[in-house]
Amino acid sequence: MALSFPAGLAAQIAPYLPPASSSSPSSGHEDASRPFVTLTFATSLDASLALAPGVQTHLSGPLSKAMTHHLRAHHSAILVGVSTAVADDPGLNCRLEGADLARQPLPIVLDPHARWEVSENSRVVQTAKNGKGRAPIILTARDVVAKNDIHDDSSILQRQRLLEQYGGGYITVPARDGRFRWEDVLAALQRLGVRSVMVEGGGRVINSLLEEEQQGLVDAVVVTIAPTWLGQGGVVVSPQRTTTATATAGFVPPRLRDVTWVPMGEDVVVCGRL
Numbered sequence: 001m002a003l004s005f006p007a008g009l010a011a012q013i014a015p016y017l018p019p020a021s022s023s024s025p026s027s028g029h030e031d032a033s034r035p036f037v038t039l040t041f042a043t044s045l046d047a048s049l050a051l052a053p054g055v056q057t058h059l060s061g062p063l064s065k066a067m068t069h070h071l072r073a074h075h076s077a078i079l080v081g082v083s084t085a086v087a088d089d090p091g092l093n094c095r096l097e098g099a100d101l102a103r104q105p106l107p108i109v110l111d112p113h114a115r116w117e118v119s120e121n122s123r124v125v126q127t128a129k130n131g132k133g134r135a136p137i138i139l140t141a142r143d144v145v146a147k148n149d150i151h152d153d154s155s156i157l158q159r160q161r162l163l164e165q166y167g168g169g170y171i172t173v174p175a176r177d178g179r180f181r182w183e184d185v186l187a188a189l190q191r192l193g194v195r196s197v198m199v200e201g202g203g204r205v206i207n208s209l210l211e212e213e214q215q216g217l218v219d220a221v222v223v224t225i226a227p228t229w230l231g232q233g234g235v236v237v238s239p240q241r242t243t244t245a246t247a248t249a250g251f252v253p254p255r256l257r258d259v260t261w262v263p264m265g266e267d268v269v270v271c272g273r274l
Ligand SMILES: NC(=O)C1=CN([C@@H]2O[C@H](COP(=O)(O)OP(=O)(O)OC[C@H]3O[C@@H](n4cnc5c(N)ncnc54)[C@H](OP(=O)(O)O)[C@@H]3O)[C@@H](O)[C@H]2O)C=CC1
Pocket: 040, 041, 042, 043, 048, 049, 050, 052, 053, 054, 055, 056, 057, 059, 080, 081, 082, 083, 084, 085, 087, 088, 110, 111, 112, 113, 114, 115, 178, 179, 180, 181, 182, 200, 201, 202, 203, 204, 205, 206, 208, 235
């Protein structure tokens, strides 16, 4: 069913959207050498994204869900980690009423080890096939593809052929210990012509983007907080501290600036900049 997002709420979110042109001088995003990055997710009162790894958990109410689709309409790409792709089998398209089908966001999946067995039955592929979204681009580690290249019938090649039918595919990114640097991820997106990306999750992806040395890469943060506790054992947003001297009285932890809280039904959406 098509979603609808009220204009009054859209106006309150507007200052946090990527500029229409990332080189616009009024945008506050002066670095046109990389896409504008929005970090966005839905969390419980105890900072959980899901009841357990691999368990899709609906936290957003109808209005905050529509807000996420409004964000999707204003970004050129949506990024998730492979465990989210596997757990949620997401559509990763914009389902707002009147959404411009020609301008659907490009789904990006971080899958260094090519673990996601994307197939004709995957929702994102079905969505692309039905003209309601785009096929995903999967970022994978160079050596994984190299190893598979030699086998003509390797499953990665089969998946690549499937995705190519709909305009998607694999691209390789350098990895260290199976991990990408965010600068390399954003450079790869920039080469694809992506001007803005919303990073939706899951926990590992968000926590790695919130590590201290990565924080300069996030332009806007839009977080839905739902009035529930998921309890221990959930997928929690709580980034590693990367310096040892941080847990001292004088340490000032990172804090959002230009903060706006927008009530949306039973949820509240907090917007800010890092
Ligand atoms: N409430 C919400 O808004 C959302 C909730 N979710 C939920 O979150 C859960 C999934 O979260 P989680 O289990 O943490 O998994 P993620 O979706 O964050 O995927 C994690 C995997 O992605 C790859 N990855 C992540 N960061 C990097 C990096 N910097 N470089 C290279 N690869 C990287 C790794 O793959 P590998 O292991 O192969 O190395 C890693 O194990 C699901 O239950 C889902 O439903 C997801 C999105 C939003």
